[in-house]
Amino acid sequence: MLNTILIVDDEESICRNLKRHFKAKGFDVHVANNGKSGIELCQTTPIDMVILDLKLPDVNGLDALKSIKSACPDTGVIIITAHGDVETAVKAMQMQADNFVLKPIDLTALGGMVDKVLDGYRTQPEVFDLKRKVSRLNGSVRLKETYSMVKALSGAIEAKDPFTKGHSYRVSQLSVEIGKRLGLAEKELEVLEFGALLHDIGKIGIREAVLKKPRRLSAVEYAHIQRHTIIGEEIIKPVEIFRPATTILRNHHEHFDGRGYPDGFKGEEINIFARVIAVPDAFDAMTNDRPYRKALKVEEALQEMKRARGTQFDPQIVDIFIENKIYNRYMI
Ligand SMILES: [Fe+2]
Known part of the structure; x- marks a missing residue:
């Protein structure tokens, strides 16, 4: 045509x-x-x-x-x-x-x-479509409306990647529980909640074949999937009210020892919200089926968290998560 x-x-x-x-x-x-x-x-x-x-x-x-x-x-x-x-x-x-x-x-x-x-x-029609929807949010005044828009946006990625169904919501609830114990203010908890709900929104720009691949990813595919952090940041950046959450989207895969991506930040260089989200994000991913592996048992996942305490994760956050049994909230 x-x-x-x-x-x-x-x-x-x-x-x-x-x-x-x-x-x-x-x-x-x-x-x-x-x-x-x-x-x-x-x-x-x-x-x-x-x-x-x-x-x-x-x-x-x-x-x-x-x-x-x-x-x-x-x-x-x-x-x-x-x-x-x-x-x-x-x-x-x-x-x-x-x-x-x-x-x-x-x-x-x-x-x-x-x-x-x-x-x-x-x-990448979905990316452009989302960018447009998000940009229309600029100047949005009411928090409630914003919140329902955030939920709609996080629903968009779950529709594309069914393995993440409910993932963003659970991560947001667990992150807020951690945030409360860190003594974050009400406004900060809101940012943490939005950021967690949107943390993987950039996956909308990742090829479905890679998202759903049932085997180990090749180096090229892994580099491609890593881009979801930057794409996510780009999508929400135009909206003023979301701006405090941009670093959460960009940096939620940084590791405490500096071996994460995309910036390789280390320790407290990594935004505190991003450090918080990293813990329930990994825990929830481990305890649910993924295309390339079956879910781990809670005890096994907790062992993993302890093993990666101080390397992948901020030790203080892991301690709060485990000592307060925050992980229990979604366990039946
Ligand atoms: Fe992610």
Whole structure:
């Protein structure tokens, strides 16, 4: 099927050149000479990609971007901007534009950008979809609404990876129990709870064949799955209210001895929330079936936790977890 591209620019020569270029590349090309008709076209016609000049005669370019993204969130947008106006381009990127190009336009570079954005939409639709949903949360005011959104997001990863069913919820409840014993304040416990519910959300960007592989992962597959920490951070970063939890998503696989990933942080360099979550995360994973192995018994898992006390895990957290029998909460 042809990809449809819309050029929104008031400069005739730019429109003509871009139209010729993308037609030759096999695109179905539409042109709008002002913001209003561009937005209208997006509302009425399926468009895969918009190339949008931020300097328009009738509407503010950023407002046009906002309207386009809310009318068709699945459409990629590349911004055209003048030299010396990079600040606006950065603003546009924060508003979910996919990339920007400076005038005078380098057609080869722009063509490459278009392919890359379209390719990204094709290969990782869930990531883009989530990024969009999450970005709509920006400015969300009520904690309750945020909480139900967090639950919906964590449900999204459980739908993709059935082996994690209930995992994030159990990890969040156990983490809060640990947090209380660490004397964390109410606000901190909230961050810990959100962070734990979302900690594996980045797995939405990991290939299902790798997530569900019933055998040991190859080195390449292991490196791929490790990326869920960084993808998760990227997904929630745009939302101000989630920002305190970004480091939880990024660093929940760090090891106390510095041998974890992605940053190789050591000891107290690792965010305390991430150190807390690491303990129930590992315990819950061990005591439930995984595609590549059967569940361990509680006693066996506890032995593992003790063995990794001070290497993989923060010793203080392991002690709290075991001495207070926090692990018992979900054991029948
Ligand atoms: Fe994880």
